[in-house]
Amino acid sequence: MLGLFDESALFIDGTKILADANKYSFVWRKAVEKAEPRLDGKTARLYHELVDYQVDVPQLSPEKQAITAKELVKLTTALTITINDLNKQIEQEKPKRGGSALKRRRRKLKHFLHQLTTDYLPRKQKYEFDNATFGDRNSFSKTDLDATFMRMKEDPMLNGQLKPGYNLQVASQNQFALYYQLFQRPTDTRTLIPFVTHIFKQTPNAVHWIVADAGYGSEANYQKLTDDFQVHYLIPYGMYEKEQTRAYHQDRRKVANWHYDEVNDKYTDLDGITFAFHNYSTRHDRYGYEKQFKIYRTVQYFENPRREALATTKKGNRRQIGVNYN
Structure with a gap:
């Protein structure tokens, strides 16, 4: 070479x-995550209404969180069969004073079927497709x-x-x-x-x-x-350039500018307030990476009200800092 x-x-x-796709064809994960639970609540209520109307619907487990699109298809099938049976009964029914109870029942079940086929089922199928398409992304394009x-x-x-x-x-x-x-x-x-x-x-x-x-x-x-x-x-980190500036080194809020006592494992800020080690803490970022922190809290100043005020927050809690040594 x-x-x-x-x-x-x-x-x-x-x-x-830039992809060869319509820039207005977006689908956002947050929008789906917000809308799908509302739909799940509606389908759950519809399921219980069908049970009340004695429709022979498939049994769902009590701990089930949401009805899937496949289960909605089964509900649609069961509802269609029930309506067809009602049609046969109505054809053989003689006119009654006050109207037919079977027709009123059929009218209500047809309303449920219309909701399922034109709204609930298509939306649930769309949300399931969207979730499968997202993967670990927050958006995708409908045209690509x-x-x-x-x-x-x-x-x-x-x-x-x-x-x-x-x-x-x-x-x-x-x-x-x-x-x-x-x-x-x-x-x-x-x-x-x-x-x-x-x-x-x-x-x-x-x-x-x-x-x-x-x-x-x-x-x-x-x-x-x-x-x-x-x-x-x-590979520098995001704050590397800023940490080299004079303004950063003069910033009283930055823990890096405080005095650290290695022997007693304590920090002292520029107001003279001491932060002593309190506990270890494990946190996870949005992608699941585990980070280890040491938590330091201010010591108490019982005999000095001015310092005690500096050592607490506006709500009266102890001030604390988290230090990631890794």
């Missing part, structure tokens, strides 16, 4: 590619089911409009694109590990260093690169 490529480093970056709505690099209207597209990741060396992969995820942070996995599957131990910008920096990514790939990386 004329010495153009080696195992020193790969430089990773991404760009957004694989496209996700994301902010493009070019924004001529400067309004941050979301458009259907793909996230193209490229790994290069000496200005040659050596690896690439398309992603449905809009954020670069969540594409790094799948992309590196893709690279190392093709070429085991491809490089010694991974280089990328701050869009790829996260605790989860650093941990994975260290544990699973044993590769070095030059």
Whole structure:
């Protein structure tokens, strides 16, 4: 290869590619998650009404949370059979004073059937299809089911409009694109590990260093690169540049600017308020990654009301901070 490529480093970056899809054809996960429970409540009430009207409906388990589209189809079938039986009985029925009870029952059941076939069943089928299409995404396009709505690099209207597209990741060396992969995820942070996995599957131990910008920096990514790939990386985190500024170093609220007593494991803020270790805490981010924190709470200042006021919140609770040492 004329010495153009080696195992020193790969430089990773991404760009957004606009999909050939209608930009107004969006389906949002949050909208489906908000609308589907309301529909489930309506179908549950309809089921109980059918039971009250003595329709021979399939039995559902008591702990069942929602009626599925397949079960709604069974309800529709049972309701149709009941209405057909009523039609036969009405044909043989003689006129009665005060009207026919069978016709009133049929009229009500036809109303239920209309609700099922024109509203509840199509909507439930649509929601189930949407949920299956989302995968781990928050949106997709009706005219290109694989496209996700994301902010493009070019924004001529400067309004941050979301458009259907793909996230193209490229790994290069000496200005040659050596690896690439398309992603449905809009954020670069969540594409790094799948992309590196893709690279190392093709070429085991491809490089010694991974280089990328701050869009790829996260605790989860650093941990994975260290544990699973044993590769070095030059990837700053989101706050790296800001932490180098004078304003950051003069910010009294930043724990990094406080005094830390390693022997007693205590922090002291710039007002002289001491935070002592209280407990360990485990938190999970929105993608399920587990983070470990040490929680510090202010000590009590019984003999100094001014300091005690600084050590508590406006609601009278102890102030506390969480420190992630990892």
